[in-house]
Amino acid sequence: MSDRILLATFEHEDDLLAATRAVRQRGLKIIDAFTPFAVHGLDRAMGLRPSRLTWVCFVCGMFGALGMLWFENWTASVDWAIDVGGKPWNSLPSDVPVAFEAAVLLAGFGSVFALFLVSRLFPGKRAHVVNPRVTDDRFVLVIGESNAAFDAAAVRQLMLDHHAVETEEKLSSEEGDT
Amino acid sequence: MTDVDTSLRPPLITGDKSLGDVTRDICAPMDRRPTGLWWAAFAVSFTALIVGVAAVWYQIATGIGTWGLNKTVGWAFDITNFVFWVGIGHAGTLISAVLFLFRQRWRTAVNRSAEAMTLFAVMCAGIFPLIHMGRTWLAFWMLPYPNMRGPLWVNFKSPLLWDVFAISTYLLISAVFWYVGLLPDLATVRDRSQPGWRKRIMSILCLGWDGSARTWHRYETVYMLLAGLATPLVFSVHTIVSMDFATAVIPGWHTTIFPPYFVAGAIFSGLAMVLTLMIIARKVMNLQDYITPKHVDRMCKLMLSMGCIVGFAYATEFFMAFYSGNPYEQFVFMNRALGPFCIAYWTMVTCNVVIPQLLWSPRVRASLPAVFVIAIFVNIGMWFERFVIIVTSLHRDFLPSSWASYFPSTIEIATLVGSFGLFFTSFLIFCRILPVIAIAEVKGAAHLKKREPAEPAVEERAA
Numbered sequence: 001m002s003d004r005i006l007l008a009t010f011e012h013e014d015d016l017l018a019a020t021r022a023v024r025q026r027g028l029k030i031i032d033a034f035t036p037f038a039v040h041g042l043d044r045a046m047g048l049r050p051s052r053l054t055w056v057c058f059v060c061g062m063f064g065a066l067g068m069l070w071f072e073n074w075t076a077s078v079d080w081a082i083d084v085g086g087k088p089w090n091s092l093p094s095d096v097p098v099a100f101e102a103a104v105l106l107a108g109f110g111s112v113f114a115l116f117l118v119s120r121l122f123p124g125k126r127a128h129v130v131n132p133r134v135t136d137d138r139f140v141l142v143i144g145e146s147n148a149a150f151d152a153a154a155v156r157q158l159m160l161d162h163h164a165v166e167t168e169e170k171l172s173s174e175e176g177d178t
Numbered sequence: 179m180t181d182v183d184t185s186l187r188p189p190l191i192t193g194d195k196s197l198g199d200v201t202r203d204i205c206a207p208m209d210r211r212p213t214g215l216w217w218a219a220f221a222v223s224f225t226a227l228i229v230g231v232a233a234v235w236y237q238i239a240t241g242i243g244t245w246g247l248n249k250t251v252g253w254a255f256d257i258t259n260f261v262f263w264v265g266i267g268h269a270g271t272l273i274s275a276v277l278f279l280f281r282q283r284w285r286t287a288v289n290r291s292a293e294a295m296t297l298f299a300v301m302c303a304g305i306f307p308l309i310h311m312g313r314t315w316l317a318f319w320m321l322p323y324p325n326m327r328g329p330l331w332v333n334f335k336s337p338l339l340w341d342v343f344a345i346s347t348y349l350l351i352s353a354v355f356w357y358v359g360l361l362p363d364l365a366t367v368r369d370r371s372q373p374g375w376r377k378r379i380m381s382i383l384c385l386g387w388d389g390s391a392r393t394w395h396r397y398e399t400v401y402m403l404l405a406g407l408a409t410p411l412v413f414s415v416h417t418i419v420s421m422d423f424a425t426a427v428i429p430g431w432h433t434t435i436f437p438p439y440f441v442a443g444a445i446f447s448g449l450a451m452v453l454t455l456m457i458i459a460r461k462v463m464n465l466q467d468y469i470t471p472k473h474v475d476r477m478c479k480l481m482l483s484m485g486c487i488v489g490f491a492y493a494t495e496f497f498m499a500f501y502s503g504n505p506y507e508q509f510v511f512m513n514r515a516l517g518p519f520c521i522a523y524w525t526m527v528t529c530n531v532v533i534p535q536l537l538w539s540p541r542v543r544a545s546l547p548a549v550f551v552i553a554i555f556v557n558i559g560m561w562f563e564r565f566v567i568i569v570t571s572l573h574r575d576f577l578p579s580s581w582a583s584y585f586p587s588t589i590e591i592a593t594l595v596g597s598f599g600l601f602f603t604s605f606l607i608f609c610r611i612l613p614v615i616a617i618a619e620v621k622g623a624a625h626l627k628k629r630e631p632a633e634p635a636v637e638e639r640a641a
Binding site for chain 1: 196197198201322328329330331332333334335336337339340343344347350351354355358361362365366368369370381382383384385386387388389390391392393394395396397398399400403404407408410411414418421618619621622
């Protein structure tokens with residue numbers, strides 16, 4: 001299906017934020033926004049849910065800590081028990097530092113790889129750059145025209161009222177599968 | 179939603195920049211040919227690196243008998259350098275992670291290069307224990323993998339093994355934190371480069387970053403998580419380094435103050451190194467508008483507070499030696515201050531406690547040459563601190579018949595020189611090929627030029 005989309009380009013983050021809020025208020029579909037930096041408040045303006053990546057981090061961290069604790073115990077008191085300075089074989093306090101490091105390592109790598117996975121970031125990916133200046137000094141809001149209530153001229157005017165420097169209509173197939 | 183009004187504070191960057199200016203200014207050094215100054219610095223660093231490589235080659239081929247160690251002083255120069263370099267790295271993580279969690283927006287000017295510094299410093303640190311193993315080629319025995327020797331596992335009760343895990347985790351997490359922070363900037367460089375090899379490399383490295391708000395949203399979450407993980411990590415790393423000493427029964431090492439004392443010292447030395455590098459970099463790379471005297475001022479305040487904690491720890495150590503009533507402990511501390519290595523001790527006290535007190539004065543903090551000189555002194559002082567802790571505690575042990583002295587051999591000194599060579603060579607190359615300031619973060623944090631007319635913020639507050 002080749003939906004039409006409307007791209008509005010802004011010069012200032014405040015304009016983008018205001019325009020995003022206005023678009024959402026009118027019940028239009030926001031496909032995405034492209035910004036050179038993390039614009040604070042844009043997630044709320046777009047109505048994005050809080051990311052669930054925190055859970056990935058938690059689960060990986062727990063796996064790292066518990067897995068390492070088990071491993072330390074198994075190696076030091078089951079598989080090849082060694083007496084170190086007369087301490088108990090399964091001495092818990094001395095297992096803590098390495099278990100902590102394992103937790104941090106797995107939690108960190110787990111959440112970063114989960115980010116790459118859900119955001120589909122991988123080496124060799126061809127970026128669908130809507131405007132080469134979105135990584136420099138332009139902010140682009142992408143609005144879907146699939147909605148029945150869509151009136152291209154009115155939305156265009158709404159964007160211009162919010163100081164859009166440029167608006168453009170396109171077929172969404174050019175934008176990839178967002 | 180109300181925006182946080184930052185107009186009460188002075189701007190983070192000067193010169194009334196627009197977003198495009200920020201990109202251009204920070205990427206400019208990558209487009210220019212290296213300056214003569216850069217080549218001079220590179221020549222010196224690279225020569226030092228070559229000296230180090232030759233020394234490392236020789237001592238691995240010959241054995242660590244090439245060092246000045248003896249039966250009594252079994253740890254000295256090598257471990258001093260290891261602790262010194264790990265410590266240098268800690269300020270990078272402090273600036274990038276801890277200050278991020280505290281919402282200190284001025285960190286954006288220095289976090290990228292401080293993180294790079296962390297990586298290079300931890301690389302330098304790693305060299306020393308690897309050589310110290312003697313049979314460096316068997317270093318992988320430190321990892322717990324199923325092997326044909328039993329399988330004989332590693333000793334998880336040893337602080338030296340904790341160190342293996344702490345330092346490796348620290349290196350890996352620092353690298354990931356740095357790389358994740360770089361992603362948006364790599365995309366910026368990709369989009370502003372002409373078609374060519376740089377554009378191709380950057381497109382691969384930035385993983386197809388397109389600035390999507392959905393990606394930014396998740397990215398911010400992950401960045402926060404990494405900062406949250408790196409913060410306890412940085413404290414754990416130097417805590418574990420200090421446990422290499424604190425869990426031994428040697429007087430002068432066997433104290434519970436070591437973990438906080440080492441962490442404060444590490445951050446202190448790291449800030450000194452960040453200041454040293456930043457004061458040079460802003461000048462050489464024309465980034466005076468981004469790394470302003472205000473940033474230097476804030477880092478000086480941090481450095482001063484860390485210096486005071488370190489000074490307090492020196493005093494506490496002395497007091498505890500006296501208060502413990504333990505004659506061996508008392509002897510070690512009197513020996514530190516008045517024994518054969520007293521020059522090292524008083525160098526340490528002068529550089530770390532006395533000289534940084536100058537930073538109480540706003541005029542000194544405002545003078546970049548003065549700050550530079552103080553930072554150099556702190557670097558020297560912190561190196562001596564580790565030397566004092568390690569060597570003075572060992573060289574006169576319980577049996578006077580085994581007392582000995584220690585002097586580094588040429589090979590050891592060459593290795594230290596080489597580690598500085600590795601550090602500065604890596605840093606200089608980094609300055610050439612990557613944006614030294616986090617472009618996306620500066621844009622997000624700085625109070626940049628607004629559209630005219632400016633928003634009427636004053637009336638709102640008056641009402």
